Amino acid sequence: MENITLSEIAGLGVGALLFCATVAAPKVDSFISSSQRRNLGMCRRCGDLRMIACSNCKGTGLVRNGGPFGFSLLDDLSQSLGDGQNPISSKPCIKCKSKGCFSCTECSNKRVAN
Ligand SMILES: [Zn+2]
Numbered sequence: 001m002e003n004i005t006l007s008e009i010a011g012l013g014v015g016a017l018l019f020c021a022t023v024a025a026p027k028v029d030s031f032i033s034s035s036q037r038r039n040l041g042m043c044r045r046c047g048d049l050r051m052i053a054c055s056n057c058k059g060t061g062l063v064r065n066g067g068p069f070g071f072s073l074l075d076d077l078s079q080s081l082g083d084g085q086n087p088i089s090s091k092p093c094i095k096c097k098s099k100g101c102f103s104c105t106e107c108s109n110k111r112v113a114n
């Protein structure tokens with residue numbers, strides 16, 4: 001293998017770079033995606049998905065009974081302990097009409113403007 005051309009070396013370099021990018025992706029994903037979205041002119045709120053997960057029900061479309069603090073740490077703890085005495089009941093999320101997400105307002109504004 002003495003006839004390695006420059007393009008082959010470049011190919012190896014790109015391959016190594018891609019490999020590093022793939023390995024590091026989960027760590028820097030949020031950082032890159034936000035700057036990438038800006039560069040690509042994508043929506044910063046939803047990344048052009050035109051959907052935003054509902055903060056009230058965490059995108060599940062269901063809210064646990066017990067009011068707005070149903071997702072408290074204590075609640076999660078008692079659920080994971082699984083005492084079985086108090087089964088978690090849930091109701092459709094009113095905020096998102098149990099869809100789990102909203103249409104992105106920034107995108108809809110953009111579309112109206114266009
Ligand atoms: Zn919701």
Ligand SMILES: [Zn+2]
Nearest residue numbers: 043046104107
């Ligand atoms: Zn959007």
